[in-house]
Amino acid sequence: MADRWYYCLKHNRAEKGLQCWFRDRMGPYPDQATAERALEIAHARNEQADARDRKWTEGS
Numbered sequence: 001m002a003d004r005w006y007y008c009l010k011h012n013r014a015e016k017g018l019q020c021w022f023r024d025r026m027g028p029y030p031d032q033a034t035a036e037r038a039l040e041i042a043h044a045r046n047e048q049a050d051a052r053d054r055k056w057t058e059g060s
Contacts, residue, residue: 004028007038014038 002017006027010020014035018025026042029035 005030005032005035007035 004017004027006015006018006020006025006029007013008015008020008024009026010024014029014032015025016032026038027035029038034041
């Protein structure tokens with residue numbers, strides 16, 4: 001895990017390895033560029049899940 005990248009919510013940056021407390025981290029990610037996009041990735045996944053929930057709730 002020391003060679004994996006994480007996004008630190010406390011410091012708002014990508015960090016290599018287990019530098020911060022687990023509840024302040026998102027990841028692991030395969031590289032720094034992906035870790036830097038962590039919030040964007042999470043937002044997109046949440047929108048997809050919300051759309052599936054709406055579809056299921058509405059019965060479509």
